[in-house]
Amino acid sequence: MGYTIKDLSERTNLSPNTLRYYEKEGLLPDIKRTKGGIRHYSQENLEWIGLITCLKNTGMTIKQIRQFVDLSLQGPETLKARCELLKTHKQEIERHIEEINRYYDKVNCKIDYYTKQYEQYMEEEGN
Amino acid sequence: MGYTIKDLSERTNLSPNTLRYYEKEGLLPDIKRTKGGIRHYSQENLEWIGLITCLKNTGMTIKQIRQFVDLSLQGPETLKARCELLKTHKQEIERHIEEINRYYDKVNCKIDYYTKQYEQYMEEEGN
DNA sequence: GTAATACTTAGCGTTAACGCTAAGTCAAGA
DNA sequence: TCTTGACTTAGCGTTAACGCTAAGTATTAC
Numbered sequence: 001m002g003y004t005i006k007d008l009s010e011r012t013n014l015s016p017n018t019l020r021y022y023e024k025e026g027l028l029p030d031i032k033r034t035k036g037g038i039r040h041y042s043q044e045n046l047e048w049i050g051l052i053t054c055l056k057n058t059g060m061t062i063k064q065i066r067q068f069v070d071l072s073l074q075g076p077e078t079l080k081a082r083c084e085l086l087k088t089h090k091q092e093i094e095r096h097i098e099e100i101n102r103y104y105d106k107v108n109c110k111i112d113y114y115t116k117q118y119e120q121y122m123e124e125e126g127n
Numbered sequence: 128m129g130y131t132i133k134d135l136s137e138r139t140n141l142s143p144n145t146l147r148y149y150e151k152e153g154l155l156p157d158i159k160r161t162k163g164g165i166r167h168y169s170q171e172n173l174e175w176i177g178l179i180t181c182l183k184n185t186g187m188t189i190k191q192i193r194q195f196v197d198l199s200l201q202g203p204e205t206l207k208a209r210c211e212l213l214k215t216h217k218q219e220i221e222r223h224i225e226e227i228n229r230y231y232d233k234v235n236c237k238i239d240y241y242t243k244q245y246e247q248y249m250e251e252e253g254n
Numbered sequence: 255g256t257a258a259t260a261c262t263t264a265g266c267g268t269t270a271a272c273g274c275t276a277a278g279t280c281a282a283g284a
Numbered sequence: 285t286c287t288t289g290a291c292t293t294a295g296c297g298t299t300a301a302c303g304c305t306a307a308g309t310a311t312t313a314c
Contacts, residue, residue: 005290016290021272036281038290051237054230062271079245086238093231100227103181104220110178111213118206132260143260144303163311165260189301 002032002040012049019049026066027052029073058093129159129167139176146176153193154179156200185220 005016014022022028028049032040055065068085071078132143141149149155150166155176159167182192195212198205 015273017273018271020291025271034281036290037292038281051233054233056271058227058230058234076244076248079241079248083238083241083245086234086241090231090234090238093227093234097224097227097231100185100220100224103185104217104224106178106181107185107213107217107220111210111217114206114210114213117203118210121203121206142303145301147261148302161311163261165311183301 002042003046005039005041008041008046008049011046012053014049014053022049022052022062025062027062027069029069055089058089059096060089129169130173132166132168135168135173135176138173139180141176141180149176149179149189152189154189154196156196182216185216186223187216 003011005019008014008019009016012019019028023031028045031045032042034040052065052069055068056062060068068082071082071085130138132146135141135146136143139146146155150158155172158172159169161167179192179196182195183189187195195209198209198212
């Protein structure tokens, strides 16, 4: 039971290098080892990595994630703090979403504009 | 008429350094100069920078933007190519939007989860 | 005329998040 | 048993997109 580092690498699309790096940086606590020292990731570990990846891909730095992880390790007294941290981050994400939507509109406008320009150009050339 | 580099820096939130850098990299063609060699940005230049910024902040690299700019400089024969390029990029943006929405949902789930955990914790402690 | 701003070249520094390598050791599944 | 994969330390390399500095010159708004 459990995943080897290669298994997990495939499931998470993170390289073994990256998985070791995250562990070293404190983002992945409680990874079990065999007697021989080989990592064995649990289902829980896999899910945790899902959360880490989520935070990372929405703009959190490793250091910031580290702080969140440190809180998590301190037990239920920090539940509120963790919640606040996530709520703050949620607002960040909302800002990103707004921004990207604005840019999306802008690109669409440009596409329309170029399309019209192109049609006009073809008409002129077409004669 | 026209903006100095400082004016434009303020309007675009790009540093003078960055504006010169973009120009050097070929993202900003046709910037006029005074006899003395001082840059004078036009309204058109400002709008162009708006587009560049849009592409950059939606994940295009300087090099890719450069290709788009090069096409633009070649006149109306490249209108179709530019259009295709933007459409491809539009799909990229759509992928980003989907991704970020998934992450957004995940963060919200976590917030709910922690909130419930917290309430439960408070109940237990509250006695 | 003078202070404030702009220009150039050029080249080194920075940050984040890894990648990669090497050397040497160890583990474990078939 | 043997081959395949895993482990460690440690340290250098990489990429993108600038930042910063210095030195020395030129311009321009007031």
